[in-house]
Amino acid sequence: MLASRPGRRATLADAARGRILFGGDYNPEQWPEETWHEDVRLMKDAGVNSVTLGVFSWAKLEPRPGERDFGWLDTLMDLMRDNGIGVVLATPTSSPPPWLGRLHPETLPRDEDGRTEWWGGRQHFSHSSAVYRRHAAAITEDLAARYGRHPALTMWHINNEYCTYDYGDEAAARFRRWLRDRHGSLDALNAAWGTAFWSQGYADWEEILPPRHAHYLRNPGQVLDFKRFTSDMLLECYVAERDIVRRHTPPHIPVTTNFMPLWAGQDAWRWAEEEDVVSVDLYPDPRDPFGAQQGALVQDLTRSQARGPWMLMEQAAGAVNWRGVNHPKPRGLNRLWSLQAVARGADAVCYFQWRQSRQGAEKFHSGMVGHAGEQGRTYQEIKRLGNELALIGAQVTGSHSRGDIAILHDWDSWWAGAHEARLSTLVDHTRILTAWHRALWQARLATDFARPEHDLSAYRLVVVPQAYALTDAAIDNLLAYVRDGGTLVSGFLTGIADEHDRVRTGGMDARLRELFGIRTLHEWWPLDEGESVETDAFPGTLWSEEIEKDEDASAEVTYKGGELDGMPAVLRRGRAHYLSTLPEPDALRELLTGIAAEAGVRPVLPGLPDQVEAVRRGDLLFLLNHGRDAVTVELPGSHRDLLTQATVEGSCTLDRYGVVVLGP
Ligand code: GLA
Numbered sequence: 001m002l003a004s005r006p007g008r009r010a011t012l013a014d015a016a017r018g019r020i021l022f023g024g025d026y027n028p029e030q031w032p033e034e035t036w037h038e039d040v041r042l043m044k045d046a047g048v049n050s051v052t053l054g055v056f057s058w059a060k061l062e063p064r065p066g067e068r069d070f071g072w073l074d075t076l077m078d079l080m081r082d083n084g085i086g087v088v089l090a091t092p093t094s095s096p097p098p099w100l101g102r103l104h105p106e107t108l109p110r111d112e113d114g115r116t117e118w119w120g121g122r123q124h125f126s127h128s129s130a131v132y133r134r135h136a137a138a139i140t141e142d143l144a145a146r147y148g149r150h151p152a153l154t155m156w157h158i159n160n161e162y163c164t165y166d167y168g169d170e171a172a173a174r175f176r177r178w179l180r181d182r183h184g185s186l187d188a189l190n191a192a193w194g195t196a197f198w199s200q201g202y203a204d205w206e207e208i209l210p211p212r213h214a215h216y217l218r219n220p221g222q223v224l225d226f227k228r229f230t231s232d233m234l235l236e237c238y239v240a241e242r243d244i245v246r247r248h249t250p251p252h253i254p255v256t257t258n259f260m261p262l263w264a265g266q267d268a269w270r271w272a273e274e275e276d277v278v279s280v281d282l283y284p285d286p287r288d289p290f291g292a293q294q295g296a297l298v299q300d301l302t303r304s305q306a307r308g309p310w311m312l313m314e315q316a317a318g319a320v321n322w323r324g325v326n327h328p329k330p331r332g333l334n335r336l337w338s339l340q341a342v343a344r345g346a347d348a349v350c351y352f353q354w355r356q357s358r359q360g361a362e363k364f365h366s367g368m369v370g371h372a373g374e375q376g377r378t379y380q381e382i383k384r385l386g387n388e389l390a391l392i393g394a395q396v397t398g399s400h401s402r403g404d405i406a407i408l409h410d411w412d413s414w415w416a417g418a419h420e421a422r423l424s425t426l427v428d429h430t431r432i433l434t435a436w437h438r439a440l441w442q443a444r445l446a447t448d449f450a451r452p453e454h455d456l457s458a459y460r461l462v463v464v465p466q467a468y469a470l471t472d473a474a475i476d477n478l479l480a481y482v483r484d485g486g487t488l489v490s491g492f493l494t495g496i497a498d499e500h501d502r503v504r505t506g507g508m509d510a511r512l513r514e515l516f517g518i519r520t521l522h523e524w525w526p527l528d529e530g531e532s533v534e535t536d537a538f539p540g541t542l543w544s545e546e547i548e549k550d551e552d553a554s555a556e557v558t559y560k561g562g563e564l565d566g567m568p569a570v571l572r573r574g575r576a577h578y579l580s581t582l583p584e585p586d587a588l589r590e591l592l593t594g595i596a597a598e599a600g601v602r603p604v605l606p607g608l609p610d611q612v613e614a615v616r617r618g619d620l621l622f623l624l625n626h627g628r629d630a631v632t633v634e635l636p637g638s639h640r641d642l643l644t645q646a647t648v649e650g651s652c653t654l655d656r657y658g659v660v661v662l663g664p
Contacts, residue, residue, distance in 0.1 A: 010254035012277045012309050015050075015086065015154040016347050019393040022386050023050035023085070024351030024368055025314065028076055029060050031355065036076065039355060040083050042369055042379065047386030048085060051354060052313070053077075054143070055090040055160050056122065059097035062139055070146055077152045086154035088256075089147055091241050093136040094160040095122040100135055107132040110168035113213045121361075123164050127233040128171040133240065140241045141248075148248030156245045157313075158257040161281065162234040163265050167210040171233070176205045178229045192500040193221030220419045220501045227415040231267045239274055258313040261298035262430055264418070267411040268305055269451050278306035281314035281352070284337070286329045290438060292613065292626045295337055297437045299344035301409065304449040308400045311348035312341045317378050318366030326364070331377065332657030335385045336624060339659045342389070343615035343622035347397045349389060392642045392661055399618030403446035404601040406459040408467055409433055410451050410474075416501040417468030417493065424526035426542055429466060432491060435582060436465035439589040444603035444614060445596055456481045461599040463592065464490040469497040475509055482515060482576050487599040489577040489592065490516065492524075492543050517553020517573035522546040525564065533581060534560045535569040540581030547571065547580055575599075608633060612654065621662040625654035639663065 015021065023043070028036050043051070053076060054061070061069055080087050101108050101119040109117045109126040117124045125132045147153055183189040186202055195201045200219055202208055211218045211226050242255045254276030259268050261282055272278045280302045284291035302310045317334055319326040329337075338349045356367030370378040414429040440447050440463070448459070452474035456462050462481060467474070467490075475495060482488050495509035506513060507521045523546040525533075532539035537557040547567050549555060555568035556577075570591070571578040577595055582588065596602075604621075605614040611627030620642070625631055632653045639648045639662035652660055 008251065010252050010276045012254060012311060012347050013398055014252040014254055015088075015277070016309075016393075016397055018397055019049055020342060020346075020389040020397060021050040021086070021311065021348035021350065022046075022389050023048040023354070024052065025055055025353040026051035026053055026355075027056070027353055027357070028053075029057060029072065030357055030359070033075075035355070036079060039369075040079060040085070042374060043085060043354070044083060046368070046379070046383040047390045048354075048368075050086045050088060050154065050348065050350065051080060052088040052090055052157055052350065053080075054092050055157065056092060056095045057090075058092035058095060058139060061092060061143070062097060065099055065103065068142055073147075077147060077150050081150070081152035085152070087150075087152040088155040088157045089143070089153055090157040091136070091140045091143060091159060091245070093125070093140065093158075093237075093241065094162075096125050096132065096135070100132070104129075104131045106168075106170060107135075109164050109166035109171075111165070112167045112211065114167070117164075123161075125164060126166045126168060126171060127164060127230070127237050128166055128168070128174040130170070133237065136237065137240060137244060140244045144245040144248035148245065148253075149250065153249070153253060155253060155277065156242070156249065156255040158238050158241045158245070158255060161258055161260050161263075162238060163260060163263065164234070165230055165265065166233075167212050172209050174233060175210055175226065175229050176208050178232065179208060179225060180205065182225065182228075192502075193219050193225075194500075194502065195219065217421045220416070220421070223419060224412075224416050224501050227264075228267070228412070230265060231270070231411070234266060235271055235274065238271070242274070256311060256313070259302070262301070262433075264411075264414065268301075269411065272305035277311050278302055279311035279313035279348070282312060282341070283314075283316055283320055285323060285327070286319075286333055287327045292337065292340065292624075293438050293441045294434070295340055296344065296441050296613075297434060299341055299346065300403070300407075300437070300447050301449045303345035303400070306345070309345055309347035309398060311350070312338075312346045313348070313350050314352040315341075315350070316366050317351055317368050317382055318370060319364070320366070321362060321364040328366070330628075330657075331381070332655075334378075334381055335388075336626070336657040336659055338385055338389075339622065339661070340613070340615070340624050342392075342396060343617055343624065343661075345400060345617065349385075388643055395642055395663060396617065396620065396661070399620070401446070401617050402458065403448040404459060405440060405445055405447045405461045405463060405596065406450040406454075406456055407433070407437060407440070407447050408452050408462060408464045409449050410467060412499060413452075413467045413469045416497055417466065419501070423524055424543065426529055427466075427493065427526065429468075432465045432542075432582065435585065435588065436463060436491065436592075439585065439592050440596075441613075442589050442610075443593045443596070444605065444608060445593070445601060446604055446616070453477055456486060457484065459486065460601050461487045461489070461596050464488065464494050466491050467494045469499060469501055470495045470509065471499045475511055479511055479515060482574070485575070487575040487577075487595060488515075489579070489595055491579050491582065492545060514550075515573065515576045516578035517550040517571055517576075518547055518578065519550045520548040522548065532584070533562065533564065533569075535581070536560050537569075538583045538587030540569055541584055542582045543580070544569070545580035619664055623652070623654060623660050623662065625656070625658045628656045630655050630658070635662075
């Protein structure tokens with residue numbers, strides 16, 4: 001059961017206190033004590049006001065079962081206090097010490113093939129293991145009792161990037177209990193999973209397993225429920241530790257755990273409700289021409305989950321070391337992407353990690369202080385950024401901006417639509433979500449994200465890149481939204497299935513068909529990679545549909561030639577629009593821009609050069625030059641640039657990767 005603390009919830013503002021938190025994961029246990037003092041000097045020079053301690057310190061804190069070694073951490077907590085640097089203190093439970101796995105092998109997770117995930121890496125814990133949970137609770141309890149009232153403590157960071165799956169026996173037992181709670185009876189479970197197919201009917205709860213390796217395609221309902229179960233089990237682990245630290249801590253200290261961006265394993269909407277601060281780790285590839293948009297997408301999503309300021313818990317000051325080829329950030333890019341996050345609502349800009357390691361699996365992952373040390377370009381750029389964030393903190397923090405457009409995104413739909421037996425594996429939820437967000441981002445239209453069940457009434461436009469599985473409540477919500485004056489644009493494969501992944505009668509929910517003017521959805525026609533379908537307006541990609549429309553719906557764009565000749569590619573009935581293919585990128589952008597304009601949604605600033613992004617946060621306007629060439633932007637009125645204190649009148653020039661933060 002999830003327990004919540006009564007009374008006011010702590011927020012990021014309690015930790016940030018009018019500043020932008022700046023700093024990162026600090027792993028001093030990898031370094032001799034002299035280095036700690038050097039670290040503090042460099043941190044202060046760089047305006048670092050926050051470090052995250054202890055993320056992977058379990059073996060150091062509890063070298064043998066039940067022993068405690070807090071001395072080193074006492075020294076560090078005091079050192080940070082004495083130097084005015086706040087500590088985001090982590091529970092170390094994402095990487096159990098070797099002794100736990102050795103003495104209690106049942107704490108180690110099993111993959112779907114039954115292979116054990118051994119210690120020697122990290123995150124080798126079973127969310128379902130009672131022994132793991134007991135040991136995690138014990139170290140959390142002692143950590144919280146010792147530091148819960150330490151003056152350096154500003155926030156709790158629970159575990160790290162919860163992401164494990166477990167198909168082992170203890171997980172199987174918990175899965176059965178979870179299924180009993182969800183479905184109530186075996187009859188209901190058999191009905192929900194459609195076990196009449198392939199002789200899968202369950203006569204006893206004990207027969208049910210996680211969806212382990214099987215000879216052929218696994219039951220979609222079982223796979224879907226297992227994803228929900230996994231997210232819920234990890235959430236139980238988080239909540240258990242959160243509630244422990246809260247018991248030992250004054251109420252103004254917030255609790256967070258860091259999400260991986262667009263990670264399939266956690267229903268982040270649901271998780272965000274259990275956090276005081278929503279935080280995310282963000283690592284776009286510096287070489288990706290759409291790296292800035294990838295960042296913007298995650299930032300929009302995280303801000304929407306937080307419903308206010310959020311925390312960029314980790315990013316890289318330079319290269320990561322987990323891509324095939326790992327590129328550094330060119331000069332200025334770290335600053336640009338950091339300020340982009342601030343523009344989109346981040347009140348904390350932090351990194352993995354403070355000092356680049358010399359050993360271990362991440363020794364080639366950059367740090368705020370790289371191997372080149374104090375004189376290195378990376379640290380020098382960090383120092384500039386830290387000092388700039390200190391300049392703008394007071395004007396920026398706490399404010400929140402909402403977009404006029406909501407993009408619907410939902411984990412249940414993502415999970416259900418990802419089953420191995422589908423019509424096209426090219427139709428990937430995140431790929432389509434990214435394509436739609438990119439179109440809106442390029443059009444400089446400000447976007448939020450929402451779940452299909454959320455109150456959408458504040459948005460002028462709601463877009464649904466893909467919502468394969470929708471509950472009745474979600475469908476009612478979309479219908480009510482349009483009925484009450486909203487404009488809705490949906491992509492294909494929306495409302496195909498219910499929450500149990502049962503295809504709805506007619507191949508798509510009847511009420512949605514009526515909304516869009518689809519009389520009959522005869523067939524789906526998926527396209528191969530690189531293949532396109534012709535229409536009278538643009539090439540369509542990935543997917544197409546054989547649709548017969550209702551008489552009072554209008555075919556805005558029509559397929560040309562081939563099997564679908566004359567059928568609607570884009571269909572409209574009133575304020576409801578339906579795209580049965582994915583228009584190529586420019587066409588998608590134009591289409592959405594046109595519909596947005598009709599709904600009264602305008603770009604943040606009209607007429608900007610392509611490389612410049614404009615983002616409003618409260619009454620501030622951020623202009624971000626994503627290009628390597630300087631560019632001049634025309635600007636009506638007179639403004640003050642918070643970063644330089646210069647007055648900007650008529651136009652302003654942004655250098656390579658340049659940023660201005662304009663106040664009234
Ligand atoms: C994740 C982890 C960090 C580190 C970084 C490297 O975000 O939380 O501990 O491994 O990746 O990119």
